[in-house]
Structure formats: C-alpha cells, structure tokens
Amino acid sequence: LGFAAATEKDVIPIMRMLGDTAQGNAQKFERITLAFGQIKAAGKANLTDINQLINNGVPILGELADMWGVTVGEARAAVTAGRASSEEITKAFEKMTSKGGKFFNGMKIASETFSGRMSTLKDNINLTFAAIGTEALPVVKDYVDEMIKAAGGTRKWAEENRELLKSKVKEWAESFKTALTFIKNNFNTIINVVK
Numbered sequence: 527l528g529f530a531a532a533t534e535k536d537v538i539p540i541m542r543m544l545g546d547t548a549q550g551n552a553q554k555f556e557r558i559t560l561a562f563g564q565i566k567a568a569g570k571a572n573l574t575d576i577n578q579l580i581n582n583g584v585p586i587l588g589e590l591a592d593m594w595g596v597t598v599g600e601a602r603a604a605v606t607a608g609r610a611s612s613e614e615i616t617k618a619f620e621k622m623t624s625k626g627g628k629f630f631n632g633m634k635i636a637s638e639t640f641s642g643r644m645s646t647l648k649d650n651i652n653l654t655f656a657a658i659g660t661e662a663l664p665v666v667k668d669y670v671d672e673m674i675k676a677a678g679g680t681r682k683w684a685e686e687n688r689e690l691l692k693s694k695v696k697e698w699a700e701s702f703k704t705a706l707t708f709i710k711n712n713f714n715t716i717i718n719v720v721k
Contacts, residue, residue, distance in 0.1 A: 542633070546623040547584055550633045554582045562619070571610040573602070585628065589618035 544562060548555035561578040565571045571586075579586045590610060591601035604610065623629045684691060709716065 543619050543623045545633045546629045547619060548582070548633075549629065557582045558584060562615070565610075565615050566612045569612050570608055571605055571612070571615050572608075573606055576602075576605050576610070584622075586615070586618055589622055590614065593618060593621070 541559075544559050545555055548558050558579060561575045561582075565575050568575075576586055587598050587601045587605070590605070591598045593614065594601060594604065594609075596604065621627055
C-alpha cells in the first residue's frame with residue numbers, strides 16, 4: 527500500500543501472489559515484496575529490481591523471455607532498455623502463481639512440510655500470547671500504576687526522613703562491623719566448633 531503497488535481491494539490477492547512466489551519463506555517474502563513495490567512505484571523494472579527478484583529465487587527473466595518470445599539474454603537487454611513495465615512484471619507473477627505455474631499454491635505446499643507446520647505452530651503460539659497480553663495488559667497496567675504511586679510515596683518518605691535513614695544505615699554498618707570483628711577474633715574457635 528505504501529508503494530501504491532496495491533489498493534485495499536486487491537492487496538490480499540497481491541500479497542497471496544507474492545507469498546506463493548516466496549513459498550512461505552518470510553525473509554524471501556519481505557525482499558520480493560520490496561522489489562515488487564519498487565517496480566510498481568517506478569512504473570517499470572530496472573536491472574537492480576530484477577536481480578533482487580532473481581537473488582530471491584524468482585525466475586523473472588525467464589518468465590519475461592517466455593512472454594516476449596525472446597531469449598533470456600534478450601530479455602535482460604530489454605529490461606535494461608526500460609521495456610519491462612510494472613504491468614508486465616505483474617503479469618509474469620500472475621503466470622508463475624496461477625494453475626500450472628512454478629509457484630502455484632506455493633504457500634499451501636510450503637505449509638504442509640514439517641518446517642512449514644513448525645512455522646505455523648510458532649505463529650499460533652505467538653498469536654496466543656499476543657491475545658493473552660491484550661487481555662492482561664489493562665489489569666497489569668493498573669498494578670503498575672499502583673506500584674508507581676507506592677514508589678513515589680516511598681521516595682517522599684525517604685526524603686522527609688533522611689536523618690533517620692542515615693542513623694539506621696550507620697547502626698546496620700556498626701552491627702555488621704561488630705559481627706565481622708567477632709568472626710575475625712574467634713575464627714579458630716568457630717572452625718573447631720564446625721568441625
């Protein structure tokens with residue numbers, strides 16, 4: 527939508543087409559979608575966009591060559607010359623993802639593999655925790671607000687009772703020092719008792 531590569535009416539079919547081309551691979555999907563969006567925004571494909579698609583497993587030059595009735599080398603030269611319009615790129619994707627195409631039902635096929643099923647399980651677990659978080663967030667927020675108030679009250683009390691705190695810390699430090707002195711002076715006796 528940001529690239530104006532789709533409208534609200536056709537965004538789902540376009541996303542499905544790109545997802546099938548990526549065969550359910552999230553990283554490939556992201557990169558293919560970026561290249562496709564750039565092509566749509568520019569109105570035509572340049573060689574960088576084409577190479578980006580090729581590097582992500584999309585045999586776009588072969589599809590264009592078939593569509594134009596030329597060799598792959600001639601298709602590459604035609605892209606360099608600016609012949610590959612965004613409409614032609616879309617047609618090539620549609621051909622690759624329609625019945626009989628290289629990527630027909632690519633996401634469905636990928637989802638039925640073990641790694642695809644594990645990915646689906648992971649997604650469902652994440653969605654479950656997200657749903658729990660959405661419900662729990664207002665309740666937790668109330669408790670966090672109360673803790674903020676309590677912390678503010680404790681800070682205020684500490685500021686108002688600095689001298690008391692200082693004296694208590696000194697008492698604690700003296701008690702600790704006395705305990706350490708006792709242990710030091712009676713270390714051998716303590717060890718013998720422990721033995």
